[in-house]
Amino acid sequence: MRQSRFFTKTRKEAPKDEVSNNASLLIRGGFIDKLQAGVYSYLPLGFRVLKKIENIIREELNKVGGQELLMPALQPKENWQKTGRWDSLDVLYKVTDLSGRENALGPTHEEIVVPLVGNFLNSYKDLPFSVYQFQTKFRMEARAKSGILRGREFVMKDMYSFHANEDDLKLFYQVVWDTYVKIFDRLGLGKLTYPTFASGGSFSKYSHEFQTVTPAGEDTIYICDDCKVAINKEIIEEQKVCPKCSGQKFREEKSIEVGNIFELKTKFSAPFGLTYKDESGNSKEVIMGCYGLGPSRVMGTIAEVFADKNGLVWPANVAPYRFHLIELDGSSNDDVRNEALKTYDAIRKDIGDEVLFDDRDLSAGAKFADSDLMGIPYRIVISKKTLDSKMLEVKDRKTGKIEMVSMEDLKKYYD
RNA sequence: CGGGGCGUAAUAUAGUGGUAGUAUAUAUGCUUUGGGAGCAUACAGUCCGAGUUCGAUUCUCGGCGCCCCGACCA
Secondary structure (H helix, E strand, O other), X not given: OEHHHOOOOOOOOOOOOOOOHHHHHHHHOOOEEEEEOOEEEEOHHHHHHHHHHXXXXXXXXXXXXXXXXXXXXXXXXXXXXXXXXXXXXXXXXXXXXXXXXXXXXXXXXXXXXXXXXXXXXXXXXXXXXXXXXXXXXXXXXXXXXXXXXXOOEEEEEXXXXXXXXXXHHHHHHHHHHHHHHXXXXXXXXXXXXXXXXXXXXXXXXXXXXXXXXXXXXXXXXXXXXXXXXXXXXXXXXXXXXXXOOXXXXXXXXXXXXXXXXXXXXXXXXXXXXXXXXXXXXXXXXOEEEEEEEOHHHHHHHHHHHOEEOOEEOOOOOOOOOOEEEEEOOOOOOHHHHHHHHHHHHXXXXXXXXXXXXXXXXXXXXXXXXXXXXXXXXXXXXXXXXXXXXXXXXEEEOOOOOEEEEOOOHHHHHOO
């Protein structure tokens, strides 16, 4: 992409009411734009990050047999009345159409997925399986806050699994646990993210969350450094020891809940009569699990965790582009421009649309500042200086280290 | 939802019961070009409604919006 064609721009200052680090940096860098409290547009740069996060999640869930689908956000009242949540769920957005029919804007999809799979599920031979989607969720938060960390509209990956018995659920539950660990590793959050024992809310006694440590978090967790697991403050009174090693040495930290996994068991299969025939022909209720992970919140978390005084510092796996190619004086120096174009084409030929080419007619300082703000992992500069040496200058955004390499050697930065 | 704060240009800010100023951004011209370049010119603003007043951006009331703390939060 040529940066001169970007319809978005960076800005020196964030709107004064954006106090949270993630929103401030993401807005300044041109990744998101706020429409109203807790509701944001994802601009081309931010959308690329979001899609990269989604693709990592998608790849890992597909590996364990997850089947991707997409369910409606507009959901009939009747489904929600069946579980009693039409009246009890206070974050539910309700809309009425011309004929007076009432609908909910989906905050989650148990009420939809259960009758959906019921249309196909008959026998124990059909079990187990799991489905998932990436979808915009709507929750009428009493108070949206912290930029894209707690919005009223956000992107959620929600997965649901269906089993013949609890043992089978437990097996898959562990598979998803392990998969989440891999996902957060690939997202660059592995070292900061802890599986956390937490309350089950209205679903079950306990659940498990994945919590990323940062002062910007709204949760408090107690980490057992021996086992790399944590306990949420909400259950620390009843769960005083580490569930793995029974140790009592904890480190208190603030954290963001980036994922959670639940055993639903029959909580939703019961009200919808989701059953299957077992080997003896008897009807049994299907056992369920559900597994959430929010790509938009992950994006905010990464912005929050990986940033320095100059701006964002994206992990390479989720960066909007891998390379930021910057020409200095290219608008008036044909040699520079030609070399930049040559490099631009070469990288795109090798690894595709992974290079942002800053071909704008701006001062070096302005371009460098923008590049730092956007946080693209590798900055390549082409100027009269580099032409003289016949090398490319590559700067690592994270470490600040600068290296002069040939076009051929640039390939070591490809992955 | 309770408490608090704040609404002046695209952004950040100053100020005033009587003509609203600065910086950035934007446009044009000239000069610049390795860490947010310089000069000149131009464009651009008081959240909405009511009240008080000769006159309200300013004071009063109401609304709307945004942020923060708390409560809430699958």
